[in-house]
Amino acid sequence: MAELMAEVVIVGAGPAGIRAAGILAAQGLRPILVDEGRQAGGQGYRRPSPGLALDMDTLMGTEAGKYKALHADFAALLNRIDYRPRTLVWGIEDRRLHCVRDGRQTTIAFDALIVATGAMDRIAPLPGWILPGVFTLGGAQAVLKDQGCLVGRRVAFLGASPLLSLAALQYRKLGAEVVAVCDTSSFRDKIAALPQLAAVPRTLARGIAYLAALKRARVPLFDGVTPLAIEGEAGVTALRFRDGRGHERRIACDAVALGYGLKPETQLAELAGARFAFDARFRLWLPVTDEDGRAGEGLYLAGDGAAIGGADAAEASGALAALAVLHDLGLRSEHDERPALRRRLARLRRFQQGLARAFRWPVAALARLSDEVAVCRCEHVTAGDIRRAMDADLGPVDVNRVKAITRCGMGRCQGRVCGPALQEIAAAHAGLPVEAVGRLRGQAPLKPVPLGILEEEEA
Amino acid sequence: MAGGDNGASAAGEGRFVQAVPREAERVRFTIDGKSAEAQAGDSLLAAILVQRPVLRRHEFDGGERAGFCLMGACQDCWVWSEAGERLRACTTPVAAGMAIVTEPPAERFAHGRAHG
Ligand SMILES: Cc1cc2nc3c(=O)[nH]c(=O)nc-3n(C[C@H](O)[C@H](O)[C@H](O)COP(=O)(O)OP(=O)(O)OC[C@H]3O[C@@H](n4cnc5c(N)ncnc54)[C@H](O)[C@@H]3O)c2cc1C
Numbered sequence: 279m280a281e282l283m284a285e286v287v288i289v290g291a292g293p294a295g296i297r298a299a300g301i302l303a304a305q306g307l308r309p310i311l312v313d314e315g316r317q318a319g320g321q322g323y324r325r326p327s328p329g330l331a332l333d334m335d336t337l338m339g340t341e342a343g344k345y346k347a348l349h350a351d352f353a354a355l356l357n358r359i360d361y362r363p364r365t366l367v368w369g370i371e372d373r374r375l376h377c378v379r380d381g382r383q384t385t386i387a388f389d390a391l392i393v394a395t396g397a398m399d400r401i402a403p404l405p406g407w408i409l410p411g412v413f414t415l416g417g418a419q420a421v422l423k424d425q426g427c428l429v430g431r432r433v434a435f436l437g438a439s440p441l442l443s444l445a446a447l448q449y450r451k452l453g454a455e456v457v458a459v460c461d462t463s464s465f466r467d468k469i470a471a472l473p474q475l476a477a478v479p480r481t482l483a484r485g486i487a488y489l490a491a492l493k494r495a496r497v498p499l500f501d502g503v504t505p506l507a508i509e510g511e512a513g514v515t516a517l518r519f520r521d522g523r524g525h526e527r528r529i530a531c532d533a534v535a536l537g538y539g540l541k542p543e544t545q546l547a548e549l550a551g552a553r554f555a556f557d558a559r560f561r562l563w564l565p566v567t568d569e570d571g572r573a574g575e576g577l578y579l580a581g582d583g584a585a586i587g588g589a590d591a592a593e594a595s596g597a598l599a600a601l602a603v604l605h606d607l608g609l610r611s612e613h614d615e616r617p618a619l620r621r622r623l624a625r626l627r628r629f630q631q632g633l634a635r636a637f638r639w640p641v642a643a644l645a646r647l648s649d650e651v652a653v654c655r656c657e658h659v660t661a662g663d664i665r666r667a668m669d670a671d672l673g674p675v676d677v678n679r680v681k682a683i684t685r686c687g688m689g690r691c692q693g694r695v696c697g698p699a700l701q702e703i704a705a706a707h708a709g710l711p712v713e714a715v716g717r718l719r720g721q722a723p724l725k726p727v728p729l730g731i732l733e734e735e736e737a
Numbered sequence: 738m739a740g741g742d743n744g745a746s747a748a749g750e751g752r753f754v755q756a757v758p759r760e761a762e763r764v765r766f767t768i769d770g771k772s773a774e775a776q777a778g779d780s781l782l783a784a785i786l787v788q789r790p791v792l793r794r795h796e797f798d799g800g801e802r803a804g805f806c807l808m809g810a811c812q813d814c815w816v817w818s819e820a821g822e823r824l825r826a827c828t829t830p831v832a833a834g835m836a837i838v839t840e841p842p843a844e845r846f847a848h849g850r851a852h853g
């Protein structure tokens with residue numbers, strides 16, 4: 279029974295990580311489930327912090343059942359797994375994770391590692407995006423669920439994402455004035471994506487229902503929008519854009535929620551040895567896995583951190599990754615659920631590819647981004663700084679070199695926010711396809727750790 | 738309700754709106770020496786932004802910041818404890834007696850305002 283002693287560690291307690299933990303526990307293993315957050319659930323199924331009188335049934339709407347089921351299953355699992363909240367994994371070496379918990383360094387050894395680190399918003403800078411009052415779209419939802427707070431009183435939603443209309447509805451329900459929902463992709467993009475979106479009719483219908491509800495509530499909806507600027511001095515006062523018919527508009531607001539879909543948190547997978555390939559549909563570098571999530575020896579990836587797929591795909595891929603671990607440990611069950619899960623996952627990811635087509639990352643707008651706009655909010659590097667560095671004698675083309683020279687992507691967020699924009703700006707300036715300017719590499723520590731931890735590590 | 742072109746976060750008003758009440762203990766803390774109140778369970782970021790329009794001033798560009806990602810990824814919301822410990826405001830819960838400083842310790846030393 280040596281296999282039963284195998285230490286399986288899961289990083290990320292979102293839907294993917296929780297489903298993986300459940301499958302391993304059902305086979306008698308006791309996986310370690312590590313998450314930086316204080317509460318399990320991840321991003322989409324984030325729980326209110328203690329004492330908050332937030333009615334999650336209303337907020338989650340049609341997804342309330344799944345939200346409750348995941349949290350109930352997690353509660354039932356707690357005494358069969360080793361759950362370690364408030365634990366950031368910041369590095370990895372020789373099958374050991376370097377973590378920091380409550381300010382103290384710990385290491386966790388593993389035989390198999392499931393990385394289920396989720397995603398964050400993909401951001402396209404525009405003039406004024408650094409003003410107080412501009413937040414990520416996912417963040418605007420996160421602070422609502424976690425804190426019961428609205429990011430402003432008169433909120434505009436800008437970008438290209440199906441979560442724009444969902445977030446706008448949630449904000450409206452809780453008393454915000456939604457002054458505009460501005461989608462930079464066009465109705466034509468949506469039509470072109472219909473064949474792929476039809477892969478999951480229920481979710482497609484849900485998206486259409488959100489838009490219809492916003493229309494009924496007379497929320498101003500715009501598509502085919504060209505964002506011009508977010509205005510303000512000490513904070514946001516207005517959003518200026520050209521609508522789909524070419525009319526310039528200026529809408530007063532005190533907050534903007536900004537998001538162009540999601541980008542996976544792949545840094546840990548990268549440090550663990552995953553290889554990457556450019557995915558033209560998402561215009562993202564994604565880790566290479568087999569259909570069950572294997573990315574290397576003893577390395578498995580699941581959820582949005584492997585390929586953007588949403589919560590349902592996260593659950594399915596978490597289950598698949600755990601079954602792959604069991605299979606590789608020689609613990610095979612009689613009833614093989616994998617073929618059905620693989621089919622389900624393929625369908626859900628096809629839908630997601632449709633979303634990437636319906637809600638487009640604004641490549642052309644980034645290529646044109648005016649020189650004075652800051653791309654990197656940590657180090658204040660502008661689009662002009664990037665272009666000038668590339669124009670210098672022997673100026674670089676590879677984004678990692680551009681980063682070293684300009685410091686764009688070197689700041690405290692480690693390129694999480696500016697990375698995708700930097701790649702587009704560099705590619706456009708070099709006149710190359712975006713995959714030809716390289717991929718920003720991640721490095722330890724994955725997030726800033728308290729002073730002293732790294733020195734301790736070296737000692 | 739504030740509104741109009743000046744935005745709602747003009748003069749002293751908070752940027753965030755607490756849309757849902759919380760059943761929790763009240764806690765007192767300070768922001769840059771000024772006393773403030775919050776509830777147990779509030780994140781530092783929410784506790785500060787429901788009463789102020791901004792969190793801090795950026796070290797390089799001097800512009801005001803109020804956080805961005807609200808999920809622990811961008812590190813735009815750092816504040817410090819009086820003792821100099823760095824705190825990520827969006828993921829750190831407020832606690833009774835916290836003394837929060839919105840300027841990095843080095844700058845406080847530079848301005849001769851820090852005490853040990
Ligand atoms: C901010 C945000 C808001 C969203 N809101 C919605 C929504 O309202 N509705 C919706 O359908 N979808 C939403 N999504 C989409 C969401 O990605 C999926 O619904 C789903 O949560 C993906 O599940 P997952 O398990 O792959 O990852 P997640 O749910 O993102 O979970 C990943 C977990 O990994 C942890 N983690 C990451 N890196 C580390 C590390 N180095 N060390 C320790 N822990 C780590 C994180 O703390 C997190 O808890 C949102 C996404 C984001 C980014």
Ligand code: FES
Pocket residue numbers: 804805806807808809810811812813814815825826827828
């Ligand atoms: S607001 Fe981004 S880390 Fe806190």
